[in-house]
Amino acid sequence: xxxxxxxxxxxxxVSATAAFAQxxxxxxxxxxxxxxxxxxxxxxWKNGIDLAIEEVNAxxxxxxxxxxxxxxxxxxxxxxxRAQVQKALDNEPYVLLGPGYxxxxxxxxxxxxxxxxxxxxxxxxxxxxxxxxKFLFRTSFGQQSSMPKVAKYINDELKAKxxxxxxxxxxxxxxxxxxxxxxxxxxxIKVAADISTEAGQADFAADVSKIKAAAPDVVFVYVNExxxxxxxxxxxxxxxxxxxxxETTLVGQKVVELAGDAxxxxxxxxxxxxxxxxxxxxxxxxxFVKKYNYVPDHNGLKGYLAIYMxxxxxxxxxxxxxxxxxxxxxxxxxxxxxxxxxxxxVTFDEKGDIDRQGFLVEIVEGKQVVxxxxxxxx
Amino acid sequence: MTATGKYxxxxxxxxxxxxxxxxxxNFNRYGLYILSQWAVMTIAAMGLNxxxxxxxxxxLAQGAFVGIGAYxxxxxxxxxxxxxxxxxxxxxxxxxxxxxxxYPALRVQHHYLAFVTLAFSTLAFLIFRNEDWLTKGIYGISxxxxxxxxxxxxNRPLPFYYFxxxxxxxxxxxxWWLIRSPWGRAFVALRENPVRAxxxxxxxxxxxxxxxxxxxxxxGVAGTLYAPLTxxxxxxxxxxxxxxxxxxxxxxxxxxxxxGPFLGAMIAVLLPEWLRFTQGYYLMLYAVAVILLLxxxxxxxxxxxxxxxxxxxxxxxxxxxxxxxSRLETAP
Numbered sequence: 001x002x003x004x005x006x007x008x009x010x011x012x013x014v015s016a017t018a019a020f021a022q023x024x025x026x027x028x029x030x031x032x033x034x035x036x037x038x039x040x041x042x043x044x045w046k047n048g049i050d051l052a053i054e055e056v057n058a059x060x061x062x063x064x065x066x067x068x069x070x071x072x073x074x075x076x077x078x079x080x081x082r083a084q085v086q087k088a089l090d091n092e093p094y095v096l097l098g099p100g101y102x103x104x105x106x107x108x109x110x111x112x113x114x115x116x117x118x119x120x121x122x123x124x125x126x127x128x129x130x131x132x133x134k135f136l137f138r139t140s141f142g143q144q145s146s147m148p149k150v151a152k153y154i155n156d157e158l159k160a161k162x163x164x165x166x167x168x169x170x171x172x173x174x175x176x177x178x179x180x181x182x183x184x185x186x187x188x189i190k191v192a193a194d195i196s197t198e199a200g201q202a203d204f205a206a207d208v209s210k211i212k213a214a215a216p217d218v219v220f221v222y223v224n225e226x227x228x229x230x231x232x233x234x235x236x237x238x239x240x241x242x243x244x245x246x247e248t249t250l251v252g253q254k255v256v257e258l259a260g261d262a263x264x265x266x267x268x269x270x271x272x273x274x275x276x277x278x279x280x281x282x283x284x285x286x287x288f289v290k291k292y293n294y295v296p297d298h299n300g301l302k303g304y305l306a307i308y309m310x311x312x313x314x315x316x317x318x319x320x321x322x323x324x325x326x327x328x329x330x331x332x333x334x335x336x337x338x339x340x341x342x343x344x345x346v347t348f349d350e351k352g353d354i355d356r357q358g359f360l361v362e363i364v365e366g367k368q369v370v371x372x373x374x375x376x377x378x
Numbered sequence: 379m380t381a382t383g384k385y386x387x388x389x390x391x392x393x394x395x396x397x398x399x400x401x402x403x404n405f406n407r408y409g410l411y412i413l414s415q416w417a418v419m420t421i422a423a424m425g426l427n428x429x430x431x432x433x434x435x436x437x438l439a440q441g442a443f444v445g446i447g448a449y450x451x452x453x454x455x456x457x458x459x460x461x462x463x464x465x466x467x468x469x470x471x472x473x474x475x476x477x478x479x480x481y482p483a484l485r486v487q488h489h490y491l492a493f494v495t496l497a498f499s500t501l502a503f504l505i506f507r508n509e510d511w512l513t514k515g516i517y518g519i520s521x522x523x524x525x526x527x528x529x530x531x532x533n534r535p536l537p538f539y540y541f542x543x544x545x546x547x548x549x550x551x552x553x554w555w556l557i558r559s560p561w562g563r564a565f566v567a568l569r570e571n572p573v574r575a576x577x578x579x580x581x582x583x584x585x586x587x588x589x590x591x592x593x594x595x596x597x598g599v600a601g602t603l604y605a606p607l608t609x610x611x612x613x614x615x616x617x618x619x620x621x622x623x624x625x626x627x628x629x630x631x632x633x634x635x636x637x638g639p640f641l642g643a644m645i646a647v648l649l650p651e652w653l654r655f656t657q658g659y660y661l662m663l664y665a666v667a668v669i670l671l672l673x674x675x676x677x678x679x680x681x682x683x684x685x686x687x688x689x690x691x692x693x694x695x696x697x698x699x700x701x702x703x704s705r706l707e708t709a710p
Contacts, residue, residue: 034658073654073661075661076614077614077615078608078610078611078612078614078615079415079608079615082608082609082610083408083412083415086408086411087406089407090406103517103610103614106518106520106610107520107608107609107610110609127517169507169508169516170516171516171517171612174515174516175517
């Protein structure tokens with residue numbers, strides 16, 4: 001018995017020593033919504049991460065070391081997310097990935113900051129990066145950068161004087177609604193109807209009747225993909241013909257598939273989409289579909305990009321240094337020409353927000369057509 | 379019960395308490411967080427055990443009471459008030475609401491009552507989410523401070539765990555006393571046979587309301603601990619699934635047994651964590667384990683123990699009877 005314990009200890013010591021040697025894997029930890037209300041978000045994010053890690057490792061890894069990731073399920077519950085992030089941080093990962101829900105990001109980001117470990121997450125709520133956290137990074141536009149573009153488009157191009165806002169009552173929908181309402185106020189656009197809907201809502205007849213009664217110049221729809229499709233169908237059924245404007249979730253491929261004809265004419269601002277007219281994005285989409293047999297939403301792209309953010313930053317530093325990571329990612333510009341995995345040129349500012357090109361698209365005969373490319377700011 | 383049996387039980391109790399105090403000293407932050415969560419959920423489940431296990435009233439609103447307590451704590455402590463004040467508010471509020479919610483229990487029973495409490499649960503969730511001015515709605519309340527207890531800061535995980543454990547200890551003692559008091563007996567009488575209880579002069583109306591109110595107040599106590607534990611709350615954790623979880627804890631542990639909620643919360647909080655090594659399958663395995671357990675023993679884990687003890691007692695009694703009988707037969 002005793003010799004068995006000794007052997008075990010010896011083995012543990014040997015493997016621990018080996019872990020410090022050059023060539024040991026770099027540990028990453030992902031905490032995401034793998035079950036519960038955010039399961040679509042979390043699983044897309046996870047698959048994106050796995051795909052990117054597979055690619056990096058197939059090409060010899062990062063600075064000659066393999067990447068390794070552990071996935072933990074937050075059950076879409078902030079309390080559980082906190083426990084899982086705590087667990088992940090106790091194992092001292094190089095970088096923390098996730099979560100995707102803004103509430104879960106809020107509860108976990110102080111922990112990562114305290115541990116001095118960079119956190120690359122999927123949350124889009126505006127306030128996440130405004131609290132001065134030096135370790136938190138986005139993978140997509142925050143609502144504070146996407147919504148002003150949408151409001152500007154509604155004002156400048158569509159010349160709307162009044163608008164109906166339809167939003168889903170969770171942190172994603174409410175966040176977007178609050179930001180765009182302020183933007184509309186700047187342009188003196190009247191909010192004729194302010195309609196909150198539930199995640200998973202099946203019937204929008206009553207909501208659309210309210211829109212009809214309010215007779216706005218434009219309807220702004222900010223709900224998830226499935227609900228967007230149902231909403232579009234109901235809008236068509238009740239013969240509402242004013243322009244329908246939204247964000248990524250209104251004009252995605254999934255919405256087109258579900259809504260069919262009703263999706264035609266819908267337009268929106270898109271930050272990350274697998275329909276982007278960019279060759280690298282198209283190639284990503286093909287790889288993803290080949291591996292997982294479905295077309296990812298923007299969360300799949302976000303997870304994929306997170307890994308390439310790590311790769312580019314680490315290669316810039318020339319070493320694996322978890323403490324210096326956040327400092328080096330701040331202010332970094334990653335060019336797709338030198339790091340194809342990043343798909344589109346991107347710059348990270350001091351707050352951890354991103355700057356990247358965006359698109360204004362419209363659905364024409366069941367296809368996403370890019371009407372305007374909104375260039376990167378810097 | 380024999381004297382040795384009694385000492386054995388006391389020794390076991392002391393050993394478990396000592397283990398709960400000493401063993402976690404070496405735990406990492408994650409382990410301490412999970413154990414604190416266990417203590418908090420045990421308190422909530424104890425409240426439900428009183429309502430369901432002792433008084434026999436099915437409630438699907440316990441999660442809502444945890445939410446009320448958590449919001450009371452979050453709102454008040456982020457405004458600089460002490461947690462004790464929040465605790466008092468939570469207890470009074472949950473007691474009062476529980477009392478009012480108990481009224482339908484006087485008229486409807488079992489699944490009808492479950493529907494009434496389910497409606498309340500949904501109502502509470504909608505209030506947490508839609509009343510932005512009070513609860514900050516879907517954005518939730520962040521930076522909830524952890525309290526100073528008797529001059530000790532509980533910001534670190536270990537002191538906060540002791541704070542939760544201490545609270546659990548106090549609640550357990552109070553509950554122990556309660557179910558052995560005439561009130562506790564009245565609750566059981568209510569569950570077993572309300573008509574007979576009434577004929578014995580027990581004010582069934584008052585005791586039904588009381589069981590609901592006290593059970594709900596304990597939910598509130600758990601909530602006031604939950605808020606500083608996670609330090610951030612939003613409405614989602616307090617939806618119906620928490621009420622169902624708590625109901626499951628009570629039933630799996632053994633409804634109507636004093637230690638049922640302790641075991642039930644352990645299964646509900648710790649088992650999924652232990653099963654996490656199975657990656658995507660852990661929730662499925664957890665569900666299967668719970669189903670199998672309830673098929674094997676509908677009265678929960680403590681039901682198994684109870685059955686075993688009852689069998690042993692029966693065996694012992696029949697052995698005694700057999701001996702007595704043979705003596706009678708051999709007697710001249």
